[in-house]
Amino acid sequence: MPDDIRVRLLPGLGERQIEGLSALLIDCVEGGASVGFLLPMTTSKAAGYWRSLALGVRSGERLVLAAEDAPGAILGTTQVVLKQFENQPHRADVAKMLVHRRARRRGIGAALLAAAEHAARDAGKTLLVLDTAGEEAARLYERHGWQRCGRIPDYALWPDGTPCATTIFFKSLR
Secondary structure, three states, rough: OOOEEEEOOOOOOOOHHHHHHHHHHHHHHHHOOOOOOOOOOOHHHHHHHHHHHHHHHHHOOOOEEEEEEEOOOOEEEEEEEEOOOOOOOEEEEEEEEEEEHHHHHOOOOHHHHHHHHHHHOOOOOOEEEEEEEHEEEHOOOOOOHHHHHHHHEEEOOOOOOOEEEEEEEEEOOO
């Protein structure tokens, strides 16, 4: 990852962060990422999503990490969902790993993944779980020691509305 990019934990989601995260989300959905949204991907839909997470971020139930360039533009993000059911206090989910199309292949995804693992470990978590529809992302997770559990056909939809499969991964932090 270039020296001018840093990954940090966002302490909250203010308007500046919501604006940057929304632009990133729109870019990824428009680029075909299956991350929960269908086209057209509007600014209001993206901002509404990020605003819906603000309370969970403030309360510490969810961590949002951002990869930023030197001027502070958000180039990538991922989340660690810490709050789970009472019988899963050891587990967290990694969610919404996004890297702007113009910033890919620069090590940002790997840096975000490492930061998410570190943050989860610091929060006392020993097991992480995630899912992905993208093969490029699946290769990233496998390179970093994640175990592929299986593939579920027709699990979700691509942004254009056609069905897509998802692959489930886990990683032990012990």
